[in-house]
Amino acid sequence: MTPTVQSFFDEATNTITYVVIEPQGKACAVIDSVLDFDYASGHTDTRSADLVIAYIQEHGLDLQWILETHVHADHLSAAPYIQERLGGKIGIGDRITVVQDTFGKIFNEGTRFQRDGSQFDQLFREGDSFHIGQLRGDVLHTPGHTPACLTYVVGDAAFVGDTLFMPDFGTARCDFPGGSAEALFDSVQKIMALPDETRIFVGHDYKAPGRDEFAWETTVGAQKALNIHVGAGKSREEFVAMRESRDATLAMPRLIIPSLQVNMRAGQMPEPEDNGQVYLKVPVNGL
Ligand SMILES: [Fe+2]
Numbered sequence: 151m152t153p154t155v156q157s158f159f160d161e162a163t164n165t166i167t168y169v170v171i172e173p174q175g176k177a178c179a180v181i182d183s184v185l186d187f188d189y190a191s192g193h194t195d196t197r198s199a200d201l202v203i204a205y206i207q208e209h210g211l212d213l214q215w216i217l218e219t220h221v222h223a224d225h226l227s228a229a230p231y232i233q234e235r236l237g238g239k240i241g242i243g244d245r246i247t248v249v250q251d252t253f254g255k256i257f258n259e260g261t262r263f264q265r266d267g268s269q270f271d272q273l274f275r276e277g278d279s280f281h282i283g284q285l286r287g288d289v290l291h292t293p294g295h296t297p298a299c300l301t302y303v304v305g306d307a308a309f310v311g312d313t314l315f316m317p318d319f320g321t322a323r324c325d326f327p328g329g330s331a332e333a334l335f336d337s338v339q340k341i342m343a344l345p346d347e348t349r350i351f352v353g354h355d356y357k358a359p360g361r362d363e364f365a366w367e368t369t370v371g372a373q374k375a376l377n378i379h380v381g382a383g384k385s386r387e388e389f390v391a392m393r394e395s396r397d398a399t400l401a402m403p404r405l406i407i408p409s410l411q412v413n414m415r416a417g418q419m420p421e422p423e424d425n426g427q428v429y430l431k432v433p434v435n436g437l
Contacts, residue, residue: 151285151305159364160184160198163225164354166366167202170304177283179215181309182353185228187408199228203235213238214282219311219353220299221249224403227417239271240416245298252327253410257431269416274300294334295322301341311353313337316365317372318358320379325397331390338380346371407432
């Protein structure tokens with residue numbers, strides 16, 4: 151089955167949100183939504199999420215799933231905002247518990263912050279499946295960028311999050327807490343084992359040197375042949391050495407501090423303090 155895939159590109163965070171629609175049906179899922187956040191003022195905005203909501207409403211679609219490929223470090227999730235308006239279950243990988251444990255400590259969240267994934271409606275494991283109407287989705291656990299990363303394979307389309315980027319850009323960094331270049335290489339092999347014609351939809355695009363347009367759709371065959379980090383038979387050792395030396399040069403994403411605190415709570419803000427105000431913390435020299 152070939153789902154219809156509608157993409158929404160957020161230029162502020164280079165994130166692509168996908169609406170995945172059952173062919174000849176009304177059911178859909180949203181993958182990796184964005185809540186706009188202006189760090190300087192501490193203000194949120196729902197402009198990006200509202201575009202997705204309007205699309206779903208205009209097409210009379212039934213939103214069944216709001217999926218996250220992982221706990222994003224570069225944008226805030228709009229999953230609860232979308233759920234409040236359109237329904238649907240919020241899903242993520244079951245290894246979210248590891249991510250919650252790691253960042254629960256870093257942000258000193260205390261005992262009120264549950265580290266059991268209970269903020270999400272569904273925790274997926276390798277081999278799980280789910281349905282978007284008649285359309286079946288299969289779950290691959292593809293850690294490396296984070297321990298909880300998933301790839302959602304829906305019909306002939308694979309939503310790989312930050313595991314693979316476009317072939318000319320390569321792969322995602324593996325240096326966040328719990329990341330592993332070795333694990334990422336192995337996860338990529340799992341994706342590469344899908345049929346060559348499988349459409350791959352990546353989680354971000356930054357334009358590669360020499361490319362003028364943003365792009366986010368490719369295929370397994372193209373990744374195998376052309377991916378500059380893992381294609382054309384690159385060895386695990388070569389990849390790990392390249393990835394680790396490159397990661398050592400990368401700055402932290404601009405929104406990592408707010409993103410982690412919100413996304414590890416399934417997109418909810420922390421509880422308000424006793425004055426009714428919500429705060430996000432900055433761990434000084436803690437990340
Ligand atoms: Fe990410």
